[in-house]
Amino acid sequence: MSEAFDAFERAAWDSNDASAYEALFGPITSQVVEPLLDAVRAGRGSRVLDVATGPGYVAGRAAARGATVTGLDRSAQMLAIARARHPAVTFVEGNAEALDFPAASFDAAVASFCLLHLASPERAAAELARVVVPGGRVAVTVWNTPDRARLMGVVPESARAAGAIEPADLPAGPAFFRFADDAEMRRLLTGAGLHDAEVLTIEWRTWIPSLEHLWRGFADGTARTRALLAAQPADVQARIRGELAHALEPYREGDAYSVPVSVKLGAATRR
């Protein structure tokens, strides 16, 4: 499973529409940046590594705190956006599962909404732990389960309800919500040799201006869900949109929607 999935994810993040990712997910993933940086005590003079930086939301805010920041991603298009946005930050191409830095190079390492895109989250957690100094901090975020993170539930649930069939060539990926479980998150961090593992739940409602805005974000700006939606014939896509309209109805406010989001933040210290 892992090689095919890894190759799929790599291609997906270089070929999807990064502007669609930014339009939908940027304002949402940015909400957890400050708690994430607080969890690793990022501040003036600290050396911070932001793994899977994407457009550089975390890296940019860490730099604004006065940290010396390195942002890392595997996608050339994401790195191009991040560099244009944050010229003062160093961005490098690299793989979360095999970081090209010596041990103990950073005071803190973070990876926000990265784990579900990896064939081996355990390897990535071990790498995050390896590159921080003893006493250094590691923190990660993942989506909470879709009953709480409705944002992440409504599209796949609508696809299932509409009878969407997964394309045969879509490689099996790791369980999307595995680390939403607090015990599983703690196990990941302690298994990487970290201690004092703690898990926070961060919840809020995000403003979605239209069904079309949500659809574009998922259909153009993601990896697995984009592949699922793209493989459906027009009539199934139309049925999914119908189901989505129904699924969003409880969150309607006028012409827009106020949709629950829920995130797990795991943090721990290197021995």
Ligand SMILES: C[S@@+](CC[C@H](N)C(=O)[O-])C[C@H]1O[C@@H](n2cnc3c(N)ncnc32)[C@H](O)[C@@H]1O
């Ligand atoms: C969902 S985005 C998260 C971006 C950003 N951290 C945020 O909070 O919005 C996932 C990012 O992980 C990157 N990525 C996926 N697999 C990776 C890997 N193995 N190593 C490094 N980056 C990876 C993608 O290119 C993409 O930019």
